[in-house]
Amino acid sequence: MTLESAGYVTDVTYIPGFYPQLAPTAIRHIAALNRVTPPALDKGFRYVELGCGLGRALTTLAAADPRGSFVGVDINPSHTSQATREAEAGGLSNARFVTADFAHLPDDIRDADFITLHGVWSWVAPEVRADILRIARERLAPGGLLLVSYNAMPGWAHLLPIRGILRQYAALRKGDTAQRAREAVDYLAFQRDQQAKYFLDNPGASKYVDTMRELDPRYLAHEYLNEHWTSFYFTEVAAQFASAGLTFTGSLPVHMNFWDLCVPPSFQELFRTTTDRLVTEAHKDFCANTMFRWDLFAKDPRPLPDAAARIRAADDLHYRVARPGITLPYSANLGIVTSTVTGAPYDTLLEILAGPGLRLSQIVADPRFAQAPPDDIARALDAGVAMRLFDVNAAPLAVAPSAPATHPRMPLAFNRSMLASELFSGRGTPLASTLTGSAITLGDFDAAILSELVSGGRDRLAERIVALMDSRQRVLNHEGKPVTDPAERLRRVEEGCAAFQETIFPALVEQGIVDHGPAAG
Ligand SMILES: C[S@@+](CC[C@H](N)C(=O)[O-])C[C@H]1O[C@@H](n2cnc3c(N)ncnc32)[C@H](O)[C@@H]1O
Structure with a gap:
């Protein structure tokens, strides 16, 4: 398959970006809170990013965890060569980049503990998605986790015509894809300013044009001008990964795993009576008008029945108060609904997690929690992370001295x-x-x-x-x-x-x- 026949933009390189959602720590916490055993990291692990673009996420994560072996795969040689240069310049011996089509992945990329793909699934041809599913089935180790992001429905519904007209207009222009994307966005702004009825009827789309004008044309080219751009319902994606033997395990950001943090109170009774997670997710997307999802899937998931099992599987995760000065009652609005926590166990958690951070085993062992079921503490902790009251880290953090530094150094x-x-x-x-x-x-x-x-x-x-x-x-x-x-x-x-x-x-x-x-x- 040539670059062109993949129907993916290749004449313009993408823009580099780091996405914290791709970090093993973030992914493992989502698995653990959803009672699935995450891959252990202490004896080394294999991490593969499909469609890594310029590789910025992969190099940064490789620098953050020398125990892992990180491989980025991309069809575009200018992406992989730039990423390789970045890894070399940063002295990374645990990151490498492979120029390959997903249809022809080298054999030595296998038994992955983590496979991630960000900005890929919605943007590639159906046959490329089939290649990704085959990789998921064949190259993920048992117990391994796959994180996929995609443009979601129904949040994209009112914007679909924008993408259609953008592509049609860009096809009439000259220049590289970035130049054509820029001109097409200007044309959209013209349509909007002249009060095209579509924009009058869809004020959200009208506002979105201003967002598009702020974006880097290289981003616009990759986001909107690929031939096969599609936005998906959650149920479609879950069914596709199920066909590859993977089980839906949860979503990022953390609050997406708590329907009561995502849907307004008027819907809460409805959700309380639904026990099927796949059904809950689909309806939640309507209540929240979700337009982008980060979903986690597991191969042969090993369940964690209780907090004790979670401690055995993932006690290297450390929890701490997200920032100084937080007091109770604490409220957070995560887009749709404002939630408030106060009293026990949050009062004690705020106190004991104010330092560099503690493991779940240390938290539940606090004498003040002697009467509290460890599962309840774990649940409160996760809800606190979802509400950005607590952070999850790979280790206890350092204690910053109070005097300012005269000449700080950067060890990495x-x-x-x-x-x-x-x-x-x-x-x-x-x-x-x-x-x-x-x-x-x-x-x-x-x-x-x-x-x-x-x-x-x-x-x-x-x-x-x-x-x-x-x-x-x-x-x-x-x-x-x-x-x-x-x-x-x-x-x-x-x-x-x-x-x-x-x-x-x-x-x-x-x-x-x-x-x-x-x-x-
Ligand atoms: C929108 S970019 C996302 C890049 C990166 N993940 C990020 O978020 O910065 C999608 C990437 O997928 C790569 N890609 C598209 N089709 C591919 C294929 N069939 N095989 C391998 N890589 C592919 C593109 O070259 C591009 O770098």
């Missing part, structure tokens, strides 16, 4: 290389953490501050950043307008540095991304 070569290559790229810069098993993504300005801190310490930090911005011809904007007055610019950069030191820097130290270095004297 990958992070040093990422910071240097992504400086002012206009994209986020992911920095891998072996403690979270994931990464923090810094914006351009914060990445520049960190880069200067690491290379030259705190001395005259703001002045050096201004000089760096000048050398890269970067403009500082405030409230959407460029700051031209030099004194004001320096003052705003100083403010940015202070905010960085106060909020972002401690998080980087806690996650082990930065070694604190000698304290300020």
Whole structure:
């Protein structure tokens, strides 16, 4: 099969991105909370990403967990060669990239503990989806987990005509796919501004045009101009993976596993009486008008009947309070419904998880939970993670010293290389953490501050950043307008540095991304 016959855009390379949903820690927590044994990591594991694009997620995850062996597969050689360069520059010996069509995966890619595919399933031809299902059936180890993301119905229903007209208009234009995508979005905006009736009848679609205008044309090209773009109902995807012998196990983000956090109170009685998870999921998508899903499937899932079994299978996961200053009652709105927790066991959980983090076995062993069934504690903990009250990490985090650092260091070569290559790229810069098993993504300005801190310490930090911005011809904007007055610019950069030191820097130290270095004297 040639690149062209796959019906997938190949003349424009994609954009790099890190997606925390792909991290083994996040995936394993979803399995564990849904009472399925996740693959163990301690003796090493195999992770395969299908359609890895520029490989940014894979390289970052490989840096975050040296125990794993990571393979990225993509049909586009310019994607895999760029990803390979990134892995080499970051000194990664546990990540490799293979240029291959899913129809012809090399034999040595097998017995995977994790297979992930993000931004692939909805965008490829039916025969390519059949190849993916074959890979899922044949290359996932028993007990292995597969994470697939896709554009979902019914959330996409009112936007389908946009994609149709976009493709038809783009086909009439000249230039590469990104250029044609940009012109097609301008045409959509023209239709909208001239009050085409479709837009008058679909105000959500009308608003969406503005979102599209903000997007990178390379993203637009890959998102909308592939021949076989399709959005799926959950039941269709679950049935397809069932045909490959995989069982639906749960979804990301975490709150999607709690229907009471996703559907308004008026529906709750209906859901309470439904015991079939597949039915619940389908109806939940209507209540929430879901337009994107991240679904987890397991091959030969091994059930975890209770908290004791979960502790035996996944006690390397560490839980901690998500950020300082959280008090009870605590409310979270996860898009559709506002939920509130207060009292026991959250009061005790907030207290004991305020430190670097604890395992489930340590949490249930707290004497204050002596009378509480461990299953109830585990459930409360998971609901707390869903509501962003608690985080799940691969290890206890480091304790940040109170004095500011004079000259911090970054222990991972990958992070040093990422910071240097992504400086002012206009994209986020992911920095891998072996403690979270994931990464923090810094914006351009914060990445520049960190880069200067690491290379030259705190001395005259703001002045050096201004000089760096000048050398890269970067403009500082405030409230959407460029700051031209030099004194004001320096003052705003100083403010940015202070905010960085106060909020972002401690998080980087806690996650082990930065070694604190000698304290300020
Ligand atoms: C939208 S991109 C997503 C890339 C990456 N997962 C991300 O989210 O950044 C889809 C990727 O799938 C790859 N792809 C499409 N069809 C393929 C096939 N038949 N075999 C292998 N890779 C394929 C494309 O080259 C592209 O890099």
